Amino acid sequence: MALVVIGGVAAGLSAAARARRIDANLPIVVLEKGPVISYGACGLPYLVEGRVHKPEQLIVYTPEYFRKERNIEVRTGARVVSIAHPRREVVLESGERVRYERLVIATGARCDTLGIEGARAPHVFSLHTLDDAERMRAFLREARPRTAAIVGGGYIGVEAADALRRRGLDVVIYERNQNVLGRNDPELSGAVRRQLELHGVELRTGHTVATVDELKADIVVIAAGFKPNVAIASEAGIEIGRSGAIRTDERMETNLRGVFSAGDCAEVHHIVTGRPTYIPLGTTANKAGRVAGANAAGARERFAGIVGTAIVGIFGMGFAITGLSVEQARKEGFTPVAARIEGKSKPRYFGGGTTVVELVADGATGRLIGGSVIGEDEASGRINVIATALQSRMKVEEFAGLDLSYSPPFSTVWDPLLIAAQQLQKGLSVL
Amino acid sequence: MALVVIGGVAAGLSAAARARRIDANLPIVVLEKGPVISYGACGLPYLVEGRVHKPEQLIVYTPEYFRKERNIEVRTGARVVSIAHPRREVVLESGERVRYERLVIATGARCDTLGIEGARAPHVFSLHTLDDAERMRAFLREARPRTAAIVGGGYIGVEAADALRRRGLDVVIYERNQNVLGRNDPELSGAVRRQLELHGVELRTGHTVATVDELKADIVVIAAGFKPNVAIASEAGIEIGRSGAIRTDERMETNLRGVFSAGDCAEVHHIVTGRPTYIPLGTTANKAGRVAGANAAGARERFAGIVGTAIVGIFGMGFAITGLSVEQARKEGFTPVAARIEGKSKPRYFGGGTTVVELVADGATGRLIGGSVIGEDEASGRINVIATALQSRMKVEEFAGLDLSYSPPFSTVWDPLLIAAQQLQKGLSVL
Numbered sequence: 001m002a003l004v005v006i007g008g009v010a011a012g013l014s015a016a017a018r019a020r021r022i023d024a025n026l027p028i029v030v031l032e033k034g035p036v037i038s039y040g041a042c043g044l045p046y047l048v049e050g051r052v053h054k055p056e057q058l059i060v061y062t063p064e065y066f067r068k069e070r071n072i073e074v075r076t077g078a079r080v081v082s083i084a085h086p087r088r089e090v091v092l093e094s095g096e097r098v099r100y101e102r103l104v105i106a107t108g109a110r111c112d113t114l115g116i117e118g119a120r121a122p123h124v125f126s127l128h129t130l131d132d133a134e135r136m137r138a139f140l141r142e143a144r145p146r147t148a149a150i151v152g153g154g155y156i157g158v159e160a161a162d163a164l165r166r167r168g169l170d171v172v173i174y175e176r177n178q179n180v181l182g183r184n185d186p187e188l189s190g191a192v193r194r195q196l197e198l199h200g201v202e203l204r205t206g207h208t209v210a211t212v213d214e215l216k217a218d219i220v221v222i223a224a225g226f227k228p229n230v231a232i233a234s235e236a237g238i239e240i241g242r243s244g245a246i247r248t249d250e251r252m253e254t255n256l257r258g259v260f261s262a263g264d265c266a267e268v269h270h271i272v273t274g275r276p277t278y279i280p281l282g283t284t285a286n287k288a289g290r291v292a293g294a295n296a297a298g299a300r301e302r303f304a305g306i307v308g309t310a311i312v313g314i315f316g317m318g319f320a321i322t323g324l325s326v327e328q329a330r331k332e333g334f335t336p337v338a339a340r341i342e343g344k345s346k347p348r349y350f351g352g353g354t355t356v357v358e359l360v361a362d363g364a365t366g367r368l369i370g371g372s373v374i375g376e377d378e379a380s381g382r383i384n385v386i387a388t389a390l391q392s393r394m395k396v397e398e399f400a401g402l403d404l405s406y407s408p409p410f411s412t413v414w415d416p417l418l419i420a421a422q423q424l425q426k427g428l429s430v431l
Numbered sequence: 432m433a434l435v436v437i438g439g440v441a442a443g444l445s446a447a448a449r450a451r452r453i454d455a456n457l458p459i460v461v462l463e464k465g466p467v468i469s470y471g472a473c474g475l476p477y478l479v480e481g482r483v484h485k486p487e488q489l490i491v492y493t494p495e496y497f498r499k500e501r502n503i504e505v506r507t508g509a510r511v512v513s514i515a516h517p518r519r520e521v522v523l524e525s526g527e528r529v530r531y532e533r534l535v536i537a538t539g540a541r542c543d544t545l546g547i548e549g550a551r552a553p554h555v556f557s558l559h560t561l562d563d564a565e566r567m568r569a570f571l572r573e574a575r576p577r578t579a580a581i582v583g584g585g586y587i588g589v590e591a592a593d594a595l596r597r598r599g600l601d602v603v604i605y606e607r608n609q610n611v612l613g614r615n616d617p618e619l620s621g622a623v624r625r626q627l628e629l630h631g632v633e634l635r636t637g638h639t640v641a642t643v644d645e646l647k648a649d650i651v652v653i654a655a656g657f658k659p660n661v662a663i664a665s666e667a668g669i670e671i672g673r674s675g676a677i678r679t680d681e682r683m684e685t686n687l688r689g690v691f692s693a694g695d696c697a698e699v700h701h702i703v704t705g706r707p708t709y710i711p712l713g714t715t716a717n718k719a720g721r722v723a724g725a726n727a728a729g730a731r732e733r734f735a736g737i738v739g740t741a742i743v744g745i746f747g748m749g750f751a752i753t754g755l756s757v758e759q760a761r762k763e764g765f766t767p768v769a770a771r772i773e774g775k776s777k778p779r780y781f782g783g784g785t786t787v788v789e790l791v792a793d794g795a796t797g798r799l800i801g802g803s804v805i806g807e808d809e810a811s812g813r814i815n816v817i818a819t820a821l822q823s824r825m826k827v828e829e830f831a832g833l834d835l836s837y838s839p840p841f842s843t844v845w846d847p848l849l850i851a852a853q854q855l856q857k858g859l860s861v862l
Contacts, residue, residue, distance in 0.1 A: 010844075043778065043839050052780050155838075271834075282844050283837045306834040313840035320836050347474065349483050380841035381812010385819050387834050392823035403702075403737040403818050405751050406714045407586075408474050409744035410811035413441075413713050 003296050004090055004098055006080045006232075007106030008032030009039065010285035011263025013061065015104040015293030016072050022297035028072045029098060031090070033079035036130055037063060042282050044133040045156065048140070049163035055130050080107075083236035085256055102258045102296040105233050105246065106289060109226035109264035109280050114176075116151065116222065118212035124220040127156050136221075145169060145218030151209050152224035153180035155312045158192065160221045161201045162314055172202040172217070174209050181312065181319065182225070183372075184327035187340065191356065191374050192319055199315040226280050228265040241267040243278035250302045252292035260296050262288035269305030272323050272369050272390055273332050279308055307390040308370075311380055318379030322387040323370030326360055335363035336370075337431065339423035343416030345378050347408045357382065357420040359396070363431050366395045371420075382417055396424050434727050435521055435529055437511045437663075438537030439463030440470065441716035442694025444492065446535045446724030447503050453728035459503045460529060462521070464510035467561055468494060473713050475564040476587065479571070480594035486561050511538075514667035516687055533689045533727040536664050536677065537720060540657035540695035540711050545607075547582065547653065549643035555651045558587050567652075576600060576649030582640050583655035584611035586743045589623065591652045592632045593745055603633040603648070605640050612743065612750065613656075614803075615758035618771065622787065622805050623750055630746040657711050659696040672698045674709035681733045683723035691727050693719035700736030703754050703800050703821055704763050710739055738821040739801075742811055749810030753818040754801030757791055766794035767801075768862065770854035774847030776809050778839045788813065788851040790827070794862045797826045802851075813848055827855050 003019050005012045008030045016030050030037070038061040046052045063074035079093040083105075089097045111126040113119040123145070125136045139145070148164045150157045153175030161171045173180075173196070179189040180203070193203045212220050228245040230238075239255040241247040246254055246261040250269060253260050264280035268288055284306050291303040311320035329336035338360045346352030355375035362369050371386040373379045389399050400421035406413050434450050436443045439461045447461050461468070469492040477483045494505035510524040514536075520528045542557040544550040554576070556567045570576070579595045581588045584606030592602045604611075604627065610620040611634070624634045643651050659676040661669075670686040672678040677685055677692040681700060684691050695711035699719055715737050722734040742751040760767035769791045777783030786806035793800050802817040804810045820830050831852035837844050 040778075040839075040844065042837065042844065043780070046780060046839055057780065281837070283835065286844060287832060304829060304832045309834045309836045311836035311838045311841055313838055318838075318841060322834070322836070347471075349474070349477060349488065377808060377841065378812055380836050381809055381815060384812060384833075384835045384846075385815045387836065388816050388819040388825075389823070391829065391833055392820070392825055394819075394823055398735060398822065401718060401735045402815075402822055403740045403753070404714065404815045405740045405742035405753070405811050405818070406473065406712070407742045407744055407749075408471075408477055410742055410749060410808065413471065413473065413717060415815075 002027040002029060002100055003102045003104065004100035005030045005104040005106060006090065007108055007263065008037035008074055008076070009041065009108060010282050011289030011292070012104065012106035013038050014286045014289030015106060015260070015262060015296065016066070017070060018290040018293035019297035020070050020072055022294050022299045026297055030066070030072060030074040031078040031080055031092070031098065032074065032076045034129060035076055037061065037074055037076060039130050041128070044127050044130070045159035045163045047133045048127065048136050048160065049166050055134055058130065080232060083232050085236050085259065103260065104292050104296050105254070105259065105261040105265060106263040107229040107232065107265045109228045111222060112225045112227045113222050114224045116209055116212060119222060121212055123218060124212050124222060126222050127160055139219065140167065143218065147217045148219045148221065149174060149215035149217035151220065151222045153203060153205065154182050154223060154225060155310065157223035158196070158312055158314050160223055161196065165199060165201050169219070172204060174207045174215070175203065175205045176208045178205050180205070181321070183321055183325050185325040185372065187358065188319065188321070188372050192314065195314050195317050226264060228278065228280070230265055233261065233265070241276050241278070243267055243276065245278040247276065251295045251300070252288050252303055253295060260292035262292040268303065271305045271307050277306070277308070279306065281310060304391070307387050309383060309387040311383060316376065318373070318375055318377065320373045320379045320383035322383050323390045324360060325370060329360055329362070329369055334369060337361050337363045337424065337427045339420050339427050341416060341420045341423055343419055344412050345375050345416070346411050350409050352412070355379065355382070355416050357416045359386070359420045359424045361396045361424055361428060363428060366397060366428055368394050368396050368399055385417055396421055396428060400425055433458040433460060433531055434533045434535065435531035436461045436535040436537060437521065438539055438694065439468035439505055439507070440472065440539060441713050442720030442723070443535065443537035444469050445717045445720030446537060446691070446693060446727065447497070448501060449721040449724035450728035451501050451503055453725050453730045457728055461497070461503060461505040462509040462511055462523070462529065463505065463507050465560060466507055468492065468505055468507060470561050472559070475558050475561070476590035476594045478564045479558065479567055479591065480597050486565055489561065511663060514663055516667050516690065534691065535723050535727050536690065536692040536696060537694040538660040538663070538696045540659045542653060543656045543658045544653050545655045547640055547643060550653060552643055554649060555643050555653060557653050558591055570650065571598065574649065578648045579650045579652065580605060580646035580648035582651065582653045584634060584636065585613050585654060585656060586741065588654035589627070589743055589745050591654055592627065596630060596632050600650070603635060605638045605646070606634065606636045607639040609636050611636070612752065614752055614756050616756040616803065618789065619750065619752070619803050623745065626745050626748050657695060659709065659711070661696055664692065664696070672707050672709070674698055674707065676709040678707065682726045682731070683719050683734055684726060691723035693723040699734065702736045702738050708737070708739070710737065712741060735822070738818050740814060740818040742814060747807065749804070749806055749808065751804045751810045751814035753814050754821045755791060756801060760791055760793070760800055765800060768792050768794045768855065768858045770851050770858050772847060772851045772854055774850055775843050776806050776847070777842050781840050783843070786810065786813070786847050788847045790817070790851045790855045792827045792855055792859055794859060797828060797859055799825050799827050799830055816848055827852055827859060831856055
């Protein structure tokens with residue numbers, strides 16, 4: 001009668017901790033292949049930058065904590081090589097077999113090196129584990145590189161560019177698509193480009209890298225996206241979705257009863273499109289992990305899904321997205337109508353800067369289906385308002401009437417979100 | 432066939448401008464009793480502080496702008512003394528009569544001096560109009576007062592205290608209730624008190640002021656709330672609600688057909704309680720004014736109402752509320768369950784400070800019905816997320832699953848909002 005969790009970072013530990021809350025007596029074992037558990041992977045670029053001084057600052061919990069405080073056994077260096085579901089056993093690299101009754105697969109993802117030649121050279125890094133970041137720090141300290149090439153213009157690529165530029169390197173980002181941040185959105189990509197260039201980072205889009213040699217850089221960071229770790233799941237007969245990640249239902253259960261999955265290896269439901277999606281992020285891993293753990297421990301909980309919210313800081317500016325871009329919406333069969341406005345985040349006499357808000361609606365229903373916000377710190381709060389509206393399937397008309405807070409130190413009397421909504425209403429009314 | 436609007440600040444001008452958009456040819460006249468129109472009254476404390484240098488900085492539009500750009504006639508110094516609805520005329524102080532077919536009453540509110548003796552003494556001020564703020568500035572410059580007494584611990588009271596303290600005065604706030612910010616919420620009031628005291632402002636609650644003499648202060652600011660200006664409406668047979676403000680329907684129409692009202696003189700629908708409410712704020716004035724103007728010009732629009740969102744900055748901290756406090760909820764017949772947590776606004780290595788989030792749910796339905804946030808700039812974005820959830824009648828369970836943005840420069844991986852929601856779920860589950 002044991003719960004086995006494969007993976008000891010975000011989703012796995014959320015699942016284990018939640019399972020313990022549901023059932024105080026259930027034996028729970030977490031098997032982590034790496035040397036440490038529970039680290040904030042999103043903080044890795046700041047470890048490289050030096051803002052985070054020590055790797056320990058990013059470690060939230062230790063195996064000892066879980067053992068003592070939660071009565072959960074956490075084993076590090078325990079790599080699972082296969083799942084023998086008919087026997088309800090996982091097999092470790094050592095040959096050891098661990099029995100389970102319920103299983104949570106939180107095997108995460110690995111960096112996609114795109115088959116780039118030379119990816120294993122000593123000056124080439126990825127930025128996925130604590131070990132990656134520590135090795136990169138040592139290289140920066142010892143080899144004193146002066147030029148950096150980043151392969152990939154997603155979140156980690158631009159964060160790595162920011163970190164290395166702040167350390168004084170000349171940085172070029174190579175992105176094979178025309179757009180960055182994994183969002184088919186030329187306006188957003190243009191704004192990211194301007195911000196990068198303003199701070200001396202060059203962005204080369206539409207550029208496919210074949211070998212690291214062609215980059216002619218002292219240090220190379222490959223940040224070209226993730227591939228979900230699904231091999232052992234797939235071999236065990238667990239269904240893989242079209243995205244390549246593990247298919248789950250709203251209880252985060254796979255097609256094998258009693259086997260759950262969450263985190264960077266699993267698909268989740270997209271509330272806006274109504275379809276499964278694969279957007280590996282720590283927030284989703286934690287939330288879906290909790291649901292997987294609760295259900296694995298015998299509760300009946302449901303993960304409503306995500307709306308695709310994300311934010312990245314680039315040299316002090318926030319670039320935030322949620323829902324669908326116009327292009328994504330079109331591909332999903334919507335009739336997108338968009339409005340983009342530039343407003344002040346607060347009155348000039350409180351130092352308000354420019355904030356750009358784009359809202360996307362479905363022309364057929366008037367429902368809000370996406371948005372983006374570019375601004376300073378407050379971009380986060382504004383994108384979250386849009387995300388909340390998406391989650392409750394709000395129409396633009398309702399959104400335009402939101403009772404948002406106002407006082408001069410914090411915002412303008414017509415919040416940029418409401419100005420954008422009014423603009424969008426005009427766009428919808430002429431359809 | 433003319434639209435007459437009484438009042439040329441937030442609601443009145445929003446109504447006039449929106450009516451023009453609906454009907455390009457409608458004759459529109461705005462009658463404003465004061466010397467200027469369209470000023471940001473919420474900026475007055477910052478004019479007193481000196482952060483806003485000139486009154487002109489707070490004036491958004493001039494009568495000339497409206498005449499030239501919008502083809503709207505705006506008359507200043509035009510005080511309406513009565514409405515002769517059977518003849519569809521308003522009567523000005525001068526005796527002049529102005530005919531209307533549709534009327535928007537946006538007469539605003541006046542400061543409630545609570546019958547305090549000496550309220551007209553030369554060192555006693557209110558902070559309601561641009562003229563009030565200018566006179567106070569002149570007094571500060573010329574009389575060089577060293578001690579200040581503020582009567583009233585609402586938004587304007589604490590903002591005035593902040594402004595005068597920053598100018599170096601010794602400041603005491605007198606509030607007749609036990610709680611401040613007009614919110615029956617001891618925890619919030621305690622936090623406001625601590626912040627005021629930390630910055631050298633004394634707060635005396637439960638203190639009723641009878642005369643200004645007893646305050647023994649060089650300058651006195653009476654900020655004891657507002658009374659809606661409803662006399663001419665009431666005399667014309669327009670129904671006044673229980674709050675003392677003008678009763679309106681969801682189109683912002685009064686009981687007299689063709690006569691609309693919005694702004695600080697009018698009630699609006701409260702989405703959480705489902706009842707009419709009177710919470711005079713600039714944001715509501717603008718939104719309800721737009722709806723009044725649209726309908727007065729022949730459109731059919733609906734004002735969904737408010738959820739009671741407000742924020743005030745006190746010495747750099749934001750105190751934000753939305754929906755109902757526990758006490759308010761109880762009075763409204765709910766069975767409130769609340770959770771209050773203290774979290775980090777972002778990781779320590781990004782300088783994240785403490786943020787306090789309280790969420791209130793109805794125990795009977797699990798629906799979120801209120802919240803408060805105390806934090807730095809980000810309090811605004813967080814309260815807006817709660818407000819958006821209230822507007823869409825979200826349950827705590829859904830709220831706990833919100834897909835909020837995360838990246839270390841902006842927030843923690845579990846946003847304080849979600850931690851509070853998880854806490855609240857536990858509270859609801861034991862009911």
